[in-house]
Amino acid sequence: MNLVDNDVIVVVGAGTAGIASALAASRRGEKVILIEKSASLGGAVTRSLIHTLGGIFDSDCNTINEGLTVEFIERLRKADSSTCKRKIGRLWTLVVDPETYGNVITDWVREESNIQLCKESTITHVETRNNSVVEIELLHEGMKTTVRPKAVVDASGNAALVRMINDELVILESRRAAAGLIFSMVVSDRQRFSFPQNVALLRTIRSAVQQSILPIECWSVWFDTGVKQNEVYVKLSVPYAIDQGEADDDSALNEKVHVIRDSLVTFLRNSSLLLPESKIVTGELGVRDGFRIMGEYCLTEADVKNCRSFSDSACRGNWPLEFWDSERGVSLEYLPTNSHYEIPLRALKVCTLNNVWAAGMCLSAEQKAQASARVVGTCWAMGEAVGRAVSNG
Numbered sequence: 184m185n186l187v188d189n190d191v192i193v194v195v196g197a198g199t200a201g202i203a204s205a206l207a208a209s210r211r212g213e214k215v216i217l218i219e220k221s222a223s224l225g226g227a228v229t230r231s232l233i234h235t236l237g238g239i240f241d242s243d244c245n246t247i248n249e250g251l252t253v254e255f256i257e258r259l260r261k262a263d264s265s266t267c268k269r270k271i272g273r274l275w276t277l278v279v280d281p282e283t284y285g286n287v288i289t290d291w292v293r294e295e296s297n298i299q300l301c302k303e304s305t306i307t308h309v310e311t312r313n314n315s316v317v318e319i320e321l322l323h324e325g326m327k328t329t330v331r332p333k334a335v336v337d338a339s340g341n342a343a344l345v346r347m348i349n350d351e352l353v354i355l356e357s358r359r360a361a362a363g364l365i366f367s368m369v370v371s372d373r374q375r376f377s378f379p380q381n382v383a384l385l386r387t388i389r390s391a392v393q394q395s396i397l398p399i400e401c402w403s404v405w406f407d408t409g410v411k412q413n414e415v416y417v418k419l420s421v422p423y424a425i426d427q428g429e430a431d432d433d434s435a436l437n438e439k440v441h442v443i444r445d446s447l448v449t450f451l452r453n454s455s456l457l458l459p460e461s462k463i464v465t466g467e468l469g470v471r472d473g474f475r476i477m478g479e480y481c482l483t484e485a486d487v488k489n490c491r492s493f494s495d496s497a498c499r500g501n502w503p504l505e506f507w508d509s510e511r512g513v514s515l516e517y518l519p520t521n522s523h524y525e526i527p528l529r530a531l532k533v534c535t536l537n538n539v540w541a542a543g544m545c546l547s548a549e550q551k552a553q554a555s556a557r558v559v560g561t562c563w564a565m566g567e568a569v570g571r572a573v574s575n576g
């Protein structure tokens with residue numbers, strides 16, 4: 184593939200935020216190079232099996248951000264009639280099969296002739312001059328290519344690009360949020376896994392943990408009905424207490440969490456809750472809290488809780504502060520009914536760098552503020568806002 188190499192918008196990461204950035208910039212006539220290190224698009228949603236998309240609707244089930252979000256929902260619905268709105272507690276979500284999500288965004292990117300997609304590609308060098316990124320060298324299809332970007336968007340989820348420029352431009356956190364492993368399985372009686380009937384099952388699991396039949400991580404296991412018939416999603420929460428320096432290497436943790444999954448599956452099979460032939464599909468270990476960038480503004484926990492507005496509002500968020508503490512488990516702090524906070528564009532602009540932006544999970548925010556802003560709907564809206572901003576700039 185010959186890459187357009189001058190005056191392009193380079194987007195790093197083809198997860199939710201990166202896709203939205205690329206689409207928004209492309210729709211404004213910009214040439215975009217979308218770089219993804221893996222072989223597939225969709226990031227955490229497709230690879231970690233997220234099926235309930237939050238941060239899209241308000242309490243009356245209307246979208247909180249306009250623009251591409253609306254088109255996105257329409258495309259997901261058109262592709263798969265099982266895509267639907269669902270209320271979980273007091274929150275509306277969009278339920279979608281992660282595979283459908285992956286197919287829809289892949290087709291959408293393909294339709295946009297302004298986007299050049301570089302899958303399985305890595306950035307090998309970033310050159311800055313006068314506080315701007317002037318060259319990016321990437322390894323694509325076995326060849327090194329140099330592109331000269333007009334603007335760069337770090338949508339890697341873990342500030343991978345910004346760390347390459349200057350690792351002092353990321354926020355260091357001593358305690359990381361717990362990671363999660365999600366797997367889906369087909370069961371004979373889905374009702375037994377659905378609330379409130381699943382309370383009996385959860386008690387049985389906790390009792391097995393107390394008797395050391397199951398590992399401690401199964402104490403906080405969570406079940407949810409899936410998208411397909413008789414499908415159940417299982418979510419395991421895992422402490423993510425490794426040092427910041429090791430953040431890109433999760434292999435030891437991955438190994439540990441797969442052992443936990445296997446013991447739970449064996450337990451469910453032995454309890455006849457799973458058919459012997461039941462297929463298990465396991466996602467990748469999902470990191471909720473990677474590195475966040477230092478932006479021109481840092482969205483605070485108080486901004487989120489006080490539903491703050493900003494004159495340079497990029498988009499809106501309304502998901503509760505859903506923080507997964509490694510020891511204490513999940514806590515949820517809700518915003519008042521039908522309220523939202525705004526994310527300023529400055530929280531998506533990397534400080535001291537003229538043409539470097541960020542979107543999605545690695546926005547500039549305090550940990551508890553990110554615990555709200557990291558959901559799919561908000562990441563999509565941030566990505567879109569940055570795509571618009573770089574096109575105007």
Ligand SMILES: Cc1cc2nc3c(=O)[nH]c(=O)nc-3n(C[C@H](O)[C@H](O)[C@H](O)COP(=O)(O)OP(=O)(O)OC[C@H]3O[C@@H](n4cnc5c(N)ncnc54)[C@H](O)[C@@H]3O)c2cc1C
Nearest residue numbers: 196198199200220226227237339340343363469543544559
């Ligand atoms: C366990 C778990 C459960 C969750 N549950 C929900 C839920 O129920 N509802 C909800 O709305 N949200 C949920 N989320 C949050 C949500 O899925 C993510 O926060 C959101 O998808 C983040 O989008 P993103 O685009 O910022 O990052 P990602 O989706 O992580 O995308 C980043 C992309 O960048 C790529 N990348 C990384 N480094 C590089 C590099 N150096 N070069 C090129 N590419 C790179 C990655 O491969 C990836 O494709 C959950 C998250 C986790 C981890």
